[in-house]
Amino acid sequence: MPDRFDLPAGFRWGAATAAYQIEGAVHEDGRGPSVWDTFCAQPGAVRDGHTGAVACDHYHRYPEDIALMKGLGLDGYRFSIAWPRVLPTGAGPVNPAGLAFYDRLVDALLEAGIAPLPTLFHWDLPQALEDEGGWLNRDTAYRFAEYAAVVADRLGDRVPAWITLNEPFVHTVFGYALGTHAPGRTLMFEALPAAHHQLLAHGLAASLLHERGLEVMLSNNLTPVEPASDSAADAAAAEAYDALHNRLFTDPVLLGRYPDLTALGVPDDIFGAIRPGDVDLIHAPGLDGLGLNFYNPTRVAAPSSPDLPFDLVPVPDVPHTAFGWPVVPESLTRLLLGLRDFYGKALPPVTITENGCSVEESTDPDRPRIDYLATHLDALAAAVAEGIDVRGYYTWSLLDNFEWAEGYHQRFGLVHVDFATQRRTPKASYAWYRDLIAAHRASRPR
Numbered sequence: 460m461p462d463r464f465d466l467p468a469g470f471r472w473g474a475a476t477a478a479y480q481i482e483g484a485v486h487e488d489g490r491g492p493s494v495w496d497t498f499c500a501q502p503g504a505v506r507d508g509h510t511g512a513v514a515c516d517h518y519h520r521y522p523e524d525i526a527l528m529k530g531l532g533l534d535g536y537r538f539s540i541a542w543p544r545v546l547p548t549g550a551g552p553v554n555p556a557g558l559a560f561y562d563r564l565v566d567a568l569l570e571a572g573i574a575p576l577p578t579l580f581h582w583d584l585p586q587a588l589e590d591e592g593g594w595l596n597r598d599t600a601y602r603f604a605e606y607a608a609v610v611a612d613r614l615g616d617r618v619p620a621w622i623t624l625n626e627p628f629v630h631t632v633f634g635y636a637l638g639t640h641a642p643g644r645t646l647m648f649e650a651l652p653a654a655h656h657q658l659l660a661h662g663l664a665a666s667l668l669h670e671r672g673l674e675v676m677l678s679n680n681l682t683p684v685e686p687a688s689d690s691a692a693d694a695a696a697a698e699a700y701d702a703l704h705n706r707l708f709t710d711p712v713l714l715g716r717y718p719d720l721t722a723l724g725v726p727d728d729i730f731g732a733i734r735p736g737d738v739d740l741i742h743a744p745g746l747d748g749l750g751l752n753f754y755n756p757t758r759v760a761a762p763s764s765p766d767l768p769f770d771l772v773p774v775p776d777v778p779h780t781a782f783g784w785p786v787v788p789e790s791l792t793r794l795l796l797g798l799r800d801f802y803g804k805a806l807p808p809v810t811i812t813e814n815g816c817s818v819e820e821s822t823d824p825d826r827p828r829i830d831y832l833a834t835h836l837d838a839l840a841a842a843v844a845e846g847i848d849v850r851g852y853y854t855w856s857l858l859d860n861f862e863w864a865e866g867y868h869q870r871f872g873l874v875h876v877d878f879a880t881q882r883r884t885p886k887a888s889y890a891w892y893r894d895l896i897a898a899h900r901a902s903r904p905r
């Protein structure tokens with residue numbers, strides 16, 4: 460495996476996490492309940508009844524975790540802010556102790572020479588807002604903008620760049636359409652107002668962040684969609700899936716219009732959710748950077764039943780991660796070139812805000828993760844060589860953590876966490892990434 464890649468000077472090396480997946484301390488210092496606390500309490504919702512109540516105990520152990528980041532030589536750290544820590548009921552009075560935690564975290568990161576990159580929403584909606592309809596309720600978008608302003612007013616003097624939402628596709632589809640994530644709704648395509656309201660929330664918050672002189676990104680987990688064959692039926696199914704997974708979340712922000720969703724049976728106004736002026740509110744603030752979470756491509760065939768307009772089918776003849784996800788690094792190059800072809804000048808600079816894989820705990824010496832990271836960085840460098848403006852790479856994840864419906868079973872960390880003792884042990888991929896960052900810096904001084 461190469462130990463360096465042809466990436467530009469000033470390229471930002473990072474690692475990513477999210478609040479509910481690592482913080483724990485769900486009952487401490489005035490934090491309110493989130494939809495994930497509620498979901499985890501439902502029997503059978505999460506594998507083996509795991510919850511994020513303790514997770515990596517990062518709330519208390521963040522100095523140790525920042526020391527691990529410093530040991531890697533990271534330029535940046537992407538984390539998320541728990542809305543229910545800051546505003547325990549989602550709106551109304553601010554919880555000073557909650558804000559103070561992020562204040563300490565940001566100061567400690569800066570002290571270590573690591574740039575903080577916060578995400579404002581990584582799926583842990585305050586339960587009180589879910590009780591009012593969650594993202595199906597348009598008001599949630601306005602509550603999000605208020606929350607964004609509160610946090611930016613506190614941290615914006617030290618944090619210049621922000622991510623509004625993490626993966627609205629996954630939150631909408633798993634959380635509101637299929638019910639495999641919190642809040643566990645099973646509305647199928649009628650979940651899509653939740654997508655529109657998240658995008659509206661992004662637009663409203665982006666305006667407020669820009670007014671404060673801050674940069675804004677939005678992180679989506681985009682996937683290159685490939686038809687299973689050359690048939691017209693497979694091509695049409697792939698187009699419908701691409702509209703749902705990718706373009707629904709990117710076109711309004713970058714182009715100021717929604718894609719055609721009629722193949723999904725979704726009306727133009729997304730079941731009455733879109734009001735006049737909304738799309739402009741989403742598009743007008745502009746985006747300073749596109750956050751791209753990349754894991755795998757998706758192969759799509761014509762539907763085998765009338766329930767859905769597509770079938771998701773296995774990608775043949777490729778290795779798979781411990782999670783069963785296909786490993787096709789060159790599809791990252793294809794995705795990036797395809798984004799440029801499709802969006803042209805509307806495509807802002809890209810930052811890879813997540814990329815990584817889960818590996819069996821027993822795997823020694825963590826070779827599959829090193830291979831995954833190296834081959835994807837190679838694919839990224841190939842896109843950069845074709846002229847794509849990529850500013851940084853945040854691997855998912857710094858630590859093994861709470862992997863949502865899979866509980867603690869999928870391990871994505873560069874650092875092993877023993878969840879019984881909270882002992883952290885850097886894996887072979889940690890040393891590999893550390894050496895890679897050092898080699899890149901030595902060969903490309905700023």
Ligand code: IFM
Nearest residue numbers: 477626680752813855862
């Ligand atoms: O753990 C998740 C993260 O929260 C969002 N992106 C994908 C990761 C791996 O599933």
